[in-house]
Amino acid sequence: MATLAIRSATLWDGTHADPRPGTTVVMRDGDVTWVGPDGAPSAPLADAQVIDADGRWLLPGLIDLHVHLTFDPRDPDFLRVATQLPVAEAAFRGAHHARLMLEAGFTGVRDLGAFGDANVAIKRALDNGWVRGPRLATCGVFITVRGGHADLALRREVAIDQGIAVSGVEGVREAVRSRAHRGADWIKVLATAGVMTGGGAPMGACLWEDDELVAAVQASTRLGRKVAAHAHGADGIVAAANAGVATIEHVTMADTRAIDAMAHHGTALIPTFSAAEAVYREAQAGRLSPSSAAFAMTIGPRHRESFKLALDAGVTIGFGTDIGVPGTTFGDNAAEFQTMVAAGMAPAAALRAATSGAATILGWPKAGIVAPGYWGDAVLVDGDPLADVGILANRARVHAVIKGGVLEVDRRPES
Ligand SMILES: [Zn+2]
Numbered sequence: 418m419a420t421l422a423i424r425s426a427t428l429w430d431g432t433h434a435d436p437r438p439g440t441t442v443v444m445r446d447g448d449v450t451w452v453g454p455d456g457a458p459s460a461p462l463a464d465a466q467v468i469d470a471d472g473r474w475l476l477p478g479l480i481d482l483h484v485h486l487t488f489d490p491r492d493p494d495f496l497r498v499a500t501q502l503p504v505a506e507a508a509f510r511g512a513h514h515a516r517l518m519l520e521a522g523f524t525g526v527r528d529l530g531a532f533g534d535a536n537v538a539i540k541r542a543l544d545n546g547w548v549r550g551p552r553l554a555t556c557g558v559f560i561t562v563r564g565g566h567a568d569l570a571l572r573r574e575v576a577i578d579q580g581i582a583v584s585g586v587e588g589v590r591e592a593v594r595s596r597a598h599r600g601a602d603w604i605k606v607l608a609t610a611g612v613m614t615g616g617g618a619p620m621g622a623c624l625w626e627d628d629e630l631v632a633a634v635q636a637s638t639r640l641g642r643k644v645a646a647h648a649h650g651a652d653g654i655v656a657a658a659n660a661g662v663a664t665i666e667h668v669t670m671a672d673t674r675a676i677d678a679m680a681h682h683g684t685a686l687i688p689t690f691s692a693a694e695a696v697y698r699e700a701q702a703g704r705l706s707p708s709s710a711a712f713a714m715t716i717g718p719r720h721r722e723s724f725k726l727a728l729d730a731g732v733t734i735g736f737g738t739d740i741g742v743p744g745t746t747f748g749d750n751a752a753e754f755q756t757m758v759a760a761g762m763a764p765a766a767a768l769r770a771a772t773s774g775a776a777t778i779l780g781w782p783k784a785g786i787v788a789p790g791y792w793g794d795a796v797l798v799d800g801d802p803l804a805d806v807g808i809l810a811n812r813a814r815v816h817a818v819i820k821g822g823v824l825e826v827d828r829r830p831e832s
Pocket residue numbers: 483484485529739
């Protein structure tokens with residue numbers, strides 16, 4: 418396989434190490450094989466394709482821990498799109514979205530739920546090289562309890578009830594086993610109500626019995642899968658953390674009790690500001706149903722407060738946007754960094770949440786760091802993202818994207 422070398426880069430490697438100007442990085446057979454100062458005689462540059470970074474910053478490829486590849490965020494009735502169109506169409510749409518995110522610098526993505534297994538199909542397509550996009554982890558179809566978030570069984574216009582909703586410990590176990598059998602890497606449970614499906618339940622309440630959540634984690638663990646829980650309110654967050662899920666998504670209406678539970682169990686928080694702010698805008702513009710709009714308007718103001726409580730308590734934060742929900746844009750994932758920093762996170766910590774930190778959460782030991790032995794996944798950026806994280810959200814300044822040692826995107830002005 419080819420050798421790729423990037424020279425004259427300012428390397429920020431994804432760890433706590435200081436940025437290193439004047440660095441050369443060599444990748445071979447998909448992995449980083451050498452990192453050192455420019456001009457070092459030991460650099461294995463024979464037969465290498467050499468890219469001159471000309472002082473630009475080289476970072477590990479970015480990772481988004483929460484997207485919905487198959488959703489169409491531009492359609493006002495996104496549940497119709499998600500449920501009524503052919504699953505094959507959802508797979509094509511998702512493959513298109515995957516490529517947009519790769520072009521924006523994201524070389525790893527966790528898809529947290531589709532209707533139908535289109536996301537599992539996309540993963541196989543990516544793994545086989547049939548389509549271009551980030552490395553993908555996916556949960557297949559999310560799991561909810563009867564009557565919970567995303568249970569569409571009562572919507573007459575929805576043609577299919579794809580076994581999304583279950584009841585009882587046995588139902589939960591069956592659902593987990595079936596997801597894993599069909600190819601899910603993660604199990605996603607919807608612990609509380611959610612913005613897009615409203616419903617009659619109190620927004621913060623946990624809709625699952627404790628034994629059901631515990632059964633989900635136990636059955637997943639047995640099959641080598643970790644669990645991600647969607648939860649907005651404190652009761653749902655506490656129940657999910659106590660049950661042993663690995664990540665809790667959104668955490669928009671937390672209190673100190675909820676944050677303490679997460680800190681105690683080492684549960685990671687995936688904030689998804691991008692989606693919360695998008696649905697807030699959609700609600701203000703009158704583009705959501707009344708129940709969804711009310712939900713979106715309630716969580717909006719409390720979200721940053723919840724996040725700050727978690728930061729102060731030392732809860733692990735993982736980068737995730739929830740792109741796919743209405744009003745979001747695939748490829749704008751990096752705008753999340755600006756909100757994280759505005760909400761109180763240090764820029765380097767926000768970047769680690771999308772690189773080495775995200776890799777730890779995913780259980781991808783070769784991702785998230787640029788160093789020998791790691792995957793050759795990297796982004797070349799025009800400017801210092803530690804001084805201004807907004808650079809990452811500006812496509813014109815993301816000059817190259819490298820995945821598996823291959824130059825996937827090259828937008829350097831002179832090239
Ligand atoms: Zn989501």
